[in-house]
Amino acid sequence: MAQDQNLENAEVLIARNNDTGQVGAVTGLNEDGTPKMTDVKSAKLSDLVKFTKGENPLEAFMSNFVRQCKNPSTFGFFRVPADRYDTVGTVIGDFAKDPAANAEMLKNNVVDIPQPTHEAQQKADIKAETSEVKPEQPEQFASNEKTPEQSATADNAQAPDKEVKHSAIDESKIDWASLKKKWGIDRDQLEKSGDLRELLYNRKSQVITVTPTFGGEKFPIDARISFRVDDNGNIKVVPHFIHREPKLDQEYKGYQFTKEDKAALRETGNLGKVVELTDPKTGEKVPSFVSIDRYTNEIVSVPQKSVYVKDTVGQAKLTMAEINELKTGKALPPKQITDKNGKTYTVVLQISADRKGVEFVPGAVRKQEQSQNQQTGQQQSSWLTKDGKIKPLGKWAGIPLTDKQKSDYAQGRVAELTNRLDEKGQPCTVYLWFNPEKQRPNTSLNDPRVKVAEESKVQKAVNNDGLTNEATSKVAEPLQKYQTAPKNEEQQRQQRKPKGPKM
Structure with a gap:
């Protein structure tokens, strides 16, 4: 978030109520999700919500607006450089009174509003992926009961191996009071949901509601979080806000995704191969796995050497050939896995950079069967x-x-x-x-x-x-x-x- 004394890379918002024609500078959100607005000309810059250009908080703010507001299409938003608000803000405010007539003048200032249908679907997908297992949907597992793969991944975090050394985060060094005040994060709730264990083993939580402070005001925003230990040993919260879609057209750590790469990431969530990524600190080329966080649409990666593949998933043994196949990033053919309760599922195994280990690829069995049916012309008729x-x-x-x-x-x-x-x-x-x-x-x-x-x-x-x-x-x-x-x-x-x- 930009400060008043350093506004070159900051922006503020002007909103228009398309029903009433009211135009105002945005100072926050009301309880019903509608933007709080003040008169453009008399607004004090210190009262306005400011965003650093190109960073997540603006996107998070807009997503939160769409999530809470009953009729998000009622409003239009326009961005204004914070350091030129006194001059540009009043002009944009006047243009916004008739956006249709001034469309050409406003086109570079319009803020795209996330589609609520996409977010609703995203939440439905999240709920489905964390819901209790249904017999007809063996790829989905309860969030508070670890699957064989999840247990295996958690065990991997503690298992000694020459390829990888995992170290759990020391909970005694976490300032829970500070996290509660700054982010609204409650330790007991994390423990109850099972997220605390995930966080302490350097993985992400499920989607939770955090309440960061923007412009002196708290905003509830849906996000996943992870812990990061800084150079001084302090434990920081890293929020992973929900993006509308993964940014696959942009270069990622020195790697440009091909057409085939994009298709693989969109279909399975995993790249399906090991690629060399540039370490932003050292400039080294690091062989890595790449995946998409299916909850947030964030692109994530993990060095190949940091992923340990055990020879057992659930109660199923993996052959050496299968382990080597997984280490190349490829998915194994559908395989039957039995969990600790004796239930057997047919799943597709693949390394996920988001999980930092082997995962059950959601929906992969169903997609493979459909693909095979289409190729052989034997798709099951509804008749x-x-x-x-x-x-x-x-x-x-x-x-x-x-x-x-x-x-x-x-x-x-x-x-x-x-x-x-x-x-x-x-x-x-x-x-x-x-x-x-x-x-x-x-x-x-x-x-x-x-x-x-x-x-x-x-x-x-x-x-x-x-x-x-x-x-x-x-x-x-x-x-x-x-x-x-x-x-x-x-x-x-x-x-x-x-x-x-x-x-």
């Missing part, structure tokens, strides 16, 4: 049961089927539906059967066994196919079942232009 049999039908096109019709269809035979209407609303015979090539039901006025039903042949050709014959070329009304010629003198007198080629 089939799990064991591949034809699902029975109770009705078709809203009309109940008779017992015989149900039986014929379910047995793969042709069901004859005699109580149907054609496209002109006339009674006709329709044939229903399951098409094994298309993996779905088919209907037609043609009996697939003997072509068109004799009594509907002319009716189908004229009413449905747009054809004509000499006998019916001047009949304006739709033909009926069995009809092959004008049915009375009135129809004979009607003049109708042929609809299509002759039969």
